[in-house]
Amino acid sequence: MLPATSPEPLTENRFDSQRRTDDALFTRHPSNPILSRKDWPYPVNSVFNAGATLLPDGETLLLCRVEDRRGLSHLCAARSANGIDGWRIDPQPTMTPNPLEYPEEIWGIEDPRITYIPELQQYAIAYTSFARGGPGVSLALTKDFKSFERYGVIMPPEDKDAALLPRRIGGSWALIHRPVTTLGAHMWISYSPDLQHWGNHKVILQARRGGWWDANKIGLCSPPIETAKGWLVLYHGVRQTASGSIYRLGLALFDIDRPDICLQRGDSWMFGPEADYERTGDVRDVVFPCGQTIGPDGDTIHLYYGAADSCMAMATGSIRALLSWLDTHSSTDDENAV
Numbered sequence: 287m288l289p290a291t292s293p294e295p296l297t298e299n300r301f302d303s304q305r306r307t308d309d310a311l312f313t314r315h316p317s318n319p320i321l322s323r324k325d326w327p328y329p330v331n332s333v334f335n336a337g338a339t340l341l342p343d344g345e346t347l348l349l350c351r352v353e354d355r356r357g358l359s360h361l362c363a364a365r366s367a368n369g370i371d372g373w374r375i376d377p378q379p380t381m382t383p384n385p386l387e388y389p390e391e392i393w394g395i396e397d398p399r400i401t402y403i404p405e406l407q408q409y410a411i412a413y414t415s416f417a418r419g420g421p422g423v424s425l426a427l428t429k430d431f432k433s434f435e436r437y438g439v440i441m442p443p444e445d446k447d448a449a450l451l452p453r454r455i456g457g458s459w460a461l462i463h464r465p466v467t468t469l470g471a472h473m474w475i476s477y478s479p480d481l482q483h484w485g486n487h488k489v490i491l492q493a494r495r496g497g498w499w500d501a502n503k504i505g506l507c508s509p510p511i512e513t514a515k516g517w518l519v520l521y522h523g524v525r526q527t528a529s530g531s532i533y534r535l536g537l538a539l540f541d542i543d544r545p546d547i548c549l550q551r552g553d554s555w556m557f558g559p560e561a562d563y564e565r566t567g568d569v570r571d572v573v574f575p576c577g578q579t580i581g582p583d584g585d586t587i588h589l590y591y592g593a594a595d596s597c598m599a600m601a602t603g604s605i606r607a608l609l610s611w612l613d614t615h616s617s618t619d620d621e622n623a624v
């Protein structure tokens with residue numbers, strides 16, 4: 287059962303902590319947007335919401351969601367030595383919907399999150415498969431981003447915004463995802479012995495309510511980052527307004543051995559649509575990261591995000607800075623307890 291939420295006291299301290307959030311935690315790259323439809327080797331409508339990973343040779347791979355001119359999405363890989371420019375884009379779609387064998391993909395595949403799994407020596411891609419029943423979570427494994435072993439739907443509709451943790455927790459694989467139920471659009475974790483059969487489902491982070499920036503609907507962004515203090519999780523919150531939704535980013539920290547336990551959750555959003563390419567596009571006011579890479583210093587994050595459902599952008603941050611921001615901007619009231 288979900289806990290009841292309670293009105294929070296707006297103390298002076300809390301108000302001060304809200305105001306301090308103007309310190310930028312992520313810096314936009316001056317060459318943003320780094321990828322868009324004009325870069326594509328074949329005609330497309332938009333390129334956004336890419337999963338990201340580092341390849342063994344140090345190259346950055348972005349597995350981009352590409353929407354064609356029918357409105358349906360497939361995935362296409364782009365590779366670059368520095369993760370910023372000089373992209374080499376597959377001349378054809380890299381992974382296309384396969385509705386004959388996987389009918390859940392009939393309206394496209396979207397928003398991949400990539401996790402390298404050392405135990406399997408493969409990359410796991412959790413993506414949205416879109417069909418008449420709504421969006422669900424599908425899983426595929428790959429060694430090379432050329433051939434893919436599909437596991438089909440692992441979380442039925444309505445569900446999306448999923449990523450696998452890179453290693454087993456207490457002997458089981460763990461998936462964070464965002465089902466929509468009558469209880470709301472909250473983040474859950476589920477466990478599996480074999481990546482096929484899933485159970486032990488738990489809510490790990492709830493959308494807040496009322497006027498909050500992350501009221502009613504939240505979802506995982508990029509795959510959780512393992513740190514000495516716990517799993518660092520970027521999530522998006524969706525604010526409904528009279529002129530549409532605003533997608534912004536928040537931060538939370540989960541226990542390393544019990545990723546169902548939230549240790550800290552920031553009150554304020556820490557990144558939101560400000561640049562023109564984030565504010566204007568097919569869907570205005572959206573920043574939507576599905577992947578990041580971590581630099582050789584073990585601290586620098588290259589956060590890759592879709593902007594306005596139209597193009598790809600990159601912003602740089604620091605794991606240390608995000609963790610210390612959480613120390614000073616986290617809630618202590620019941621509103622965030624799960």
Ligand code: BMA
Pocket residue numbers: 335396397533569572574592595
């Ligand atoms: C979400 C997802 C994303 C998209 C966002 C804004 O529900 O479908 O793919 O970027 O909406 O349109």
